Amino acid sequence: MLTRAYQHSLRGSHLPAGQPLLEIDNISLRFGGVKALRDISITVTEGDIHAVIGPNGAGKSSLLNCISGLYHPQEGQIRLHTTTGSGPEAAVGEEESADRATGELQTHTLTRLPPYKIARLGVARSFQNIELFSAMTVLENLMLGRHIHMKKSVLASMLWLGPARRQEIEHRQLVEEVIDLLQLQAVRNKHVGALAYGVQKRVELGRALCLQPALLLLDEPMAGMNAEEKEDMARYILDVHELAHVSVVLIEHDMNVVMDISDRVSVLDFGAKIADGTPDEVKADPAVIEAYLGAEDEDAEVREAVAKIEHDQQVEQGQSEENRG
Numbered sequence: 155m156l157t158r159a160y161q162h163s164l165r166g167s168h169l170p171a172g173q174p175l176l177e178i179d180n181i182s183l184r185f186g187g188v189k190a191l192r193d194i195s196i197t198v199t200e201g202d203i204h205a206v207i208g209p210n211g212a213g214k215s216s217l218l219n220c221i222s223g224l225y226h227p228q229e230g231q232i233r234l235h236t237t238t239g240s241g242p243e244a245a246v247g248e249e250e251s252a253d254r255a256t257g258e259l260q261t262h263t264l265t266r267l268p269p270y271k272i273a274r275l276g277v278a279r280s281f282q283n284i285e286l287f288s289a290m291t292v293l294e295n296l297m298l299g300r301h302i303h304m305k306k307s308v309l310a311s312m313l314w315l316g317p318a319r320r321q322e323i324e325h326r327q328l329v330e331e332v333i334d335l336l337q338l339q340a341v342r343n344k345h346v347g348a349l350a351y352g353v354q355k356r357v358e359l360g361r362a363l364c365l366q367p368a369l370l371l372l373d374e375p376m377a378g379m380n381a382e383e384k385e386d387m388a389r390y391i392l393d394v395h396e397l398a399h400v401s402v403v404l405i406e407h408d409m410n411v412v413m414d415i416s417d418r419v420s421v422l423d424f425g426a427k428i429a430d431g432t433p434d435e436v437k438a439d440p441a442v443i444e445a446y447l448g449a450e451d452e453d454a455e456v457r458e459a460v461a462k463i464e465h466d467q468q469v470e471q472g473q474s475e476e477n478r479g
């Protein structure tokens with residue numbers, strides 16, 4: 155439940171809902187002989203939670219890394235659509251439309267941009283492993299999420315000069331709104347390292363949100379969580395989507411969560427896209443069922459092999475104890 159009136163929009167995009175926001179166009183990515191992504195095309199629509207799922211090693215993280223600029227695909231293109239005047243004002247990129255004051259549509263080719271430029275265009279991400287400053291407080295970590303928007307120099311901020319002061323207050327207001335949205339009030343002044351894992355993941359979500367993203371990339375935000383923590387996190391992601399209207403690309407292993415909260419789902423297997431559609435369409439797709447059943451079969455084989463090794467070890471132990479006796 156929101157406890158305050160919001161003055162700032164946490165959504166960094168001004169595109170109308172339903173328009174293409176991110177276009178991934180026939181991208182392929184290789185690591186030596188390994189084809190991590192094979193000719194993938196996906197369109198993420200403004201206003202959607204778009205999940206990318208697939209068995210282990212399917213290429214999900216590689217795809218996210220291509221969008222955020224950590225990897226550069228050898229083939230294909232990734233384009234982000236924004237409107238002029240949206241996102242951090244200092245945004246830079248390969249712009250195909252010139253005027254940023256009129257709210258015109260702009261297309262940015264992300265394919266070869268470094269991560270910091272993609273972030274400045276409004277693409278924020280969270281990582282599979284928590285990437286927060288554990289010795290700093292929640293508030294300090296969230297304020298760091300605003301650094302991309304800060305225009306006054308650090309020196310001016312330290313001297314608390316007029317414009318720098320105004321800037322700081324405004325950033326602080328927005329951060330307070332993120333704290334409210336994600337219900338972090340009780341831990342705002344606690345060191346992140348001292349917090350429960352599930353809360354740290356929520357702070358990470360908050361830091362990405364402080365960027366006022368046009369698009370939020372979430373890489374397994376529920377990894378390592380118990381059922382209750384997962385349910386909480388799913389609720390917060392829905393709040394970000396429904397209350398702050400931020401578009402999300404979500405990588406997640408838990409199929410139930412994905413099917414519950416996503417508008418669209420793309421399925422990868424061995425680096426290729428095997429299905430794309432609404433959760434219901436994807437659930438009923440024979441290729442998806444086969445990919446997941448195959449993965450389950452493999453898991454079952456591994457479980458069986460581990461059980462056999464454990465059993466053999468127990469028998470061996472029993473025999474040596476008998477011999478000693």
Ligand SMILES: Nc1ncnc2c1ncn2[C@@H]1O[C@H](COP(=O)(O)OP(=O)(O)OP(=O)(O)O)[C@@H](O)[C@H]1O
Binds near residue numbers: 189190212213217
């Ligand atoms: N930096 C890298 N160097 C070499 N190979 C890589 C690298 N990153 C990913 N790969 C390979 O690319 C393939 C896809 O990996 P990726 O991590 O994208 O899959 P994933 O679907 O995210 O898997 P998981 O669900 O296990 O995280 C795998 O075969 C992986 O070993």
